[in-house]
Amino acid sequence: MPNSDFTLTSPLSAAATAERPLLALTIAWHPELQRVGEQFIAEREVALSRYLPLFRAPETEPAGLGYAGISRAPLRLVQDADGVMLWPPDSRMVVEVQGQEVTVPQRLTTAQIEAGVIIGLGRTVLLCLHWMRCLPQANQVPGLLGVGSAAIRLRALIRQAAGTGATVLLLGETGTGKEVAARAIHALSGRADQAMISVNMAALNESLAAADLFGASRGAYTGAQMAREGLFAEAEAGTLFLDEIGNAPPLVQPMLLRVLETGEYRPLGAQRDRRSGARLIAATDQDLYGSGFNQALLRRLEGFVIHLPPLRMRREDIGVLVLQALRAAGTAGGLAPVLPVALVGQLLCYHWPGNVRQLQHVLGRALLALRMGETPGWAELVDAVPAAPASVTPAAGNSSPAKSRTRTRLEDVSQHDVLQAMRENAWCVQYAAQALGVSRPSMYKLLEAHPAIRRVEQIAADELRHAWESSAGDVDICAARLQTPAEALRRHLRVVNGI
Incomplete structure (x- = not known):
């Protein structure tokens, strides 16, 4: 169905040319995984129940949430000048906002909606309430996922x-x-x-x-x-x-x-x-x-x-990214495990300082734990993957580093320190450099001089293929087994025929 079909409803046709964002609900998680990413563009008031409103993707037919765990009594969202008021339904259905159960009306500010508010219904369906500044469109750029x-x-x-x-x-x-x-x-x-x-x-x-x-x-x-x-x-x-x-x-x-x-x-x-x-x-x-x-x-x-926007500014896309990772895991290593809804809720609410790459790393570890029959703890998953720095690093040039940034002299970094930093930082060069207090160019010099850390180009094709297959498609696990930087391995795998 063409993108223009979204203009058939009065809220969209009235707001499409207005200088204000549209209020939107995106299905961030649903028992029927194919529904993830479907959207409803709202008027100023929404009655959210099992059958209404109708969600859709650009090329699908509209449908209500439909799941039996969703109450027939509506949850109401009412937009005003200060944001949105959320009124829980008169039912036993559990309603959560940002992972916290709510039983009384909640004021959601404009700023909160700008960041994306996760609404949980019946501990089964997760929605993201956010602003839309354009009409939904089909994705015509493979590899760049997102519905916001x-x-x-x-x-x-x-x-x-x-x-x-x-x-x-x-x-x-x-x-x-x-x-x-x-x-x-x-x-x-x-x-x-x-x-x-x-x-x-x-x-x-x-x-x-x-x-x-x-x-x-x-x-x-x-x-x-x-x-x-x-x-x-x-x-x-x-x-x-x-x-x-x-x-x-x-x-x-x-x-x-x-x-x-x-x-x-x-x-x-x-x-x-x-x-x-x-x-x-x-x-x-x-x-x-x-x-x-x-x-x-x-x-x-x-x-x-x-x-490129940070992931924290496109929270409505996280469910689509998680679903893609699940599908990729299923393709690489058989059936992908089922993610607990509580874990998905935590993924949706997290601020992701390391952006999509950090999300992928956390998901990789979560799926590995689930395959082994373990229940992954959120704190363990996040602590295992370092985040990107909040501050911006200075560009290369003749200027000196910022005074607030402490640098370690290369001669003070031992080979043991280098190997330990790489192991503790998922074989990510940037994170290991930050842990050691050295620049990325200096970190590459340390890696070149290290006898135990290997350049991916020097690894035999048979060894590389065996490590990749035994890692179930997880680049980080493969990098750890080969003792080679994960970023270089990821790029190398893209060009190696058959991998």
């Missing part, structure tokens, strides 16, 4: 960016899905049949970064026994994704600027310039607008800027 207006807006921007040849700068907190967005832009662009090359700028060796990016002729530096192509040449007419651009070594930032200004670069030791046909997409979770990052380069990167 923030997700819809993000997909629209990605489609727009894909239709241009402009350089794209993706800004967002760690774990918001910047690489997923970059891959979507490439897949929807006219370069989809060409290669997309990804490079983590924080992982580049500072002394060899220019050669890695632009190539080098024979004898250009000590150890250069033969000429080598750089990543720009490898990307050719495709897309070059510069992840963690804020950590680009200061030496190569002017070189990147020249490529963006002229389309030309010169490999180290070469006598002639080369032209690059690659499209650049850059991403960072850092503040590039300080004094540390090359501001002329930043201006060139701002051809098309996309801000």
Whole structure:
């Protein structure tokens, strides 16, 4: 059914062009899992019961909640200038707001609804009350899940960016899905049949970064026994994704600027310039607008800027993300366990400082515990997965680190400390670096020098495949078994044929 069918109801047709958000209810969890993500766009007053209102997705027929545990007596939601009043039904059905049982009317402020309010009905159905700033739409960008207006807006921007040849700068907190967005832009662009090359700028060796990016002729530096192509040449007419651009070594930032200004670069030791046909997409979770990052380069990167919203600002999408993880777990390792509704409620109410990546890690551990017949404790699940930092880290450059951030000298970090930090932080380089008090580039140097930590490219294909299969599709478990950074493993698995 087309998206335009949503305009047939009077609330939508009246509010679609108004300068105010629409009040929406999204099914965040339901015993019939296919209903997760269905929505109802409300008028100022809603009577919520077993049969009404009618929820729907863009391509499904509308239906009431329908579950026998939902009361026929309605729960009322009444919108006013200060927010929404919630009136519990005159029934025995348990009503919960943000995980707390309520029996008397509740005032929900505009700010609370902005963050998303989770309403539980009969300990079986979970709804998210939130604002919608556009009409619901079918997802036309595979891989970027979400039913709320923030997700819809993000997909629209990605489609727009894909239709241009402009350089794209993706800004967002760690774990918001910047690489997923970059891959979507490439897949929807006219370069989809060409290669997309990804490079983590924080992982580049500072002394060899220019050669890695632009190539080098024979004898250009000590150890250069033969000429080598750089990543720009490898990307050719495709897309070059510069992840963690804020950590680009200061030496190569002017070189990147020249490529963006002229389309030309010169490999180290070469006598002639080369032209690059690659499209650049850059991403960072850092503040590039300080004094540390090359501001002329930043201006060139701002051809098309996309801000990725944190998960805490799109709570209505969490149920859809959880359902996708369940389906993926079932595909990888047989039937996925059934998640307890209480656990799903906690997932929905949590603030997720580590965003989608942290949610995936927590779900992976929860599913593993359930497969083993254990009941996962919420505190254990969250404590086992470190969150992203609340503050923004300084961009790479000549400026000194912020005074409030204490750094550890590399010579004070032992190999035991490095291995322990990686093990305790789910083999995530960023979190391990934070635990040790070192920068990410410094952490990569420590990893390169560690005899027990392996580069994923050096692991034999048979060993990699066996570890992947025995980990039931969980990248973190696989990384721990192989003793290799999880992010690099995740990227490697995407390009390994058959995995």
